[in-house]
Amino acid sequence: MTDRQSTPQDADLVALLRARDEDAFRILVERYQPTLIRTAMTYVSSRAVAEEVAQETWVGVLRGIDRFEGRSSLKTWLFTILANIARTKGVKEKRSIPFASTGTAQDESGDWLVDPSRLRGSDDPKFAGWWSSYPESWDGAPEERALGNETRALINETIDKLPPAQREVITLRDIDGWTSAEVCEALQLSEANQRVLLHRARTRVRNVLEEYLRVS
Amino acid sequence: MFPDENDPSVDWGTLTCADFIALCTDYLEGALALDDRARFEHHITVCQGCDRWLDQIRVTVEAVGGLEEDLVPAGVLDGLIHAFRDWKASTPGALEKPAL
Numbered sequence A: 001m002t003d004r005q006s007t008p009q010d011a012d013l014v015a016l017l018r019a020r021d022e023d024a025f026r027i028l029v030e031r032y033q034p035t036l037i038r039t040a041m042t043y044v045s046s047r048a049v050a051e052e053v054a055q056e057t058w059v060g061v062l063r064g065i066d067r068f069e070g071r072s073s074l075k076t077w078l079f080t081i082l083a084n085i086a087r088t089k090g091v092k093e094k095r096s097i098p099f100a101s102t103g104t105a106q107d108e109s110g111d112w113l114v115d116p117s118r119l120r121g122s123d124d125p126k127f128a129g130w131w132s133s134y135p136e137s138w139d140g141a142p143e144e145r146a147l148g149n150e151t152r153a154l155i156n157e158t159i160d161k162l163p164p165a166q167r168e169v170i171t172l173r174d175i176d177g178w179t180s181a182e183v184c185e186a187l188q189l190s191e192a193n194q195r196v197l198l199h200r201a202r203t204r205v206r207n208v209l210e211e212y213l214r215v216s
Numbered sequence B: 001m002f003p004d005e006n007d008p009s010v011d012w013g014t015l016t017c018a019d020f021i022a023l024c025t026d027y028l029e030g031a032l033a034l035d036d037r038a039r040f041e042h043h044i045t046v047c048q049g050c051d052r053w054l055d056q057i058r059v060t061v062e063a064v065g066g067l068e069e070d071l072v073p074a075g076v077l078d079g080l081i082h083a084f085r086d087w088k089a090s091t092p093g094a095l096e097k098p099a100l
């Protein structure tokens, strides 16, 4: 019996899974299924197909676990299996990866990360590109508002509506706590592209929070 | 605490607020070269708006970090456990169970 209170390492769970331990499998599914579905969504066009891909990925894990040598991390291996299965579904071949430029104020859908009217233009040569009026402080927002259920629901909703690659990166990094190296390896992203996606996602969530927490 | 923009003695540095906003994630990720990092940090000392902006990005990251992933629906989990049992019954696997 595995103690659910502690958090067993992937490598230990892999060893247990090789020994046909059902609890180890259950823990792995609980740990990675949401991530697998979200990642599958970047390959295929419907949630139903993404769930299918995730399920088949687990079957692939069971079939391959005795040959898995642990040379890559479990995460990377999982994502390789998932990518191969997703490709057989052949729905969306190309993942949309943005240009590696954080210098732009617009993201891949053309939305402004900062409303340009909030920055001064060339009519003020000394301070062109500086704030015309500062962002409002959030300090006046009541604590329970900043951390309450409504805010969490709002953040969830915002993340759900992000372009798939942004959604995937912010979820893995900021919700699941993966390192940037892990995310890059699993999603086959360059460090720079990963940062661009994370930047856009965080900035968009910040902007939604601003609307909500603005002291009126 | 922040300088007046009409004060001629202030070194405003080389970044605009637009640059600063674009660089926040690179800064937080430790991906800025040393001199860029110095320019970035200098901007915080002269610009209240960007000081606030960076702070709000940090609050955002923390708020996102407080969310939890969805639970796996019971039906899906049951289906996968079923697949596990079929697999276990059909393959020999390792004989000994390692200790955690």
Ligand SMILES: [Zn+2]
Pocket: A130, A131, B016, B017, B018, B020, B043, B047, B048, B049, B050, B051
């Ligand atoms: Zn500024």
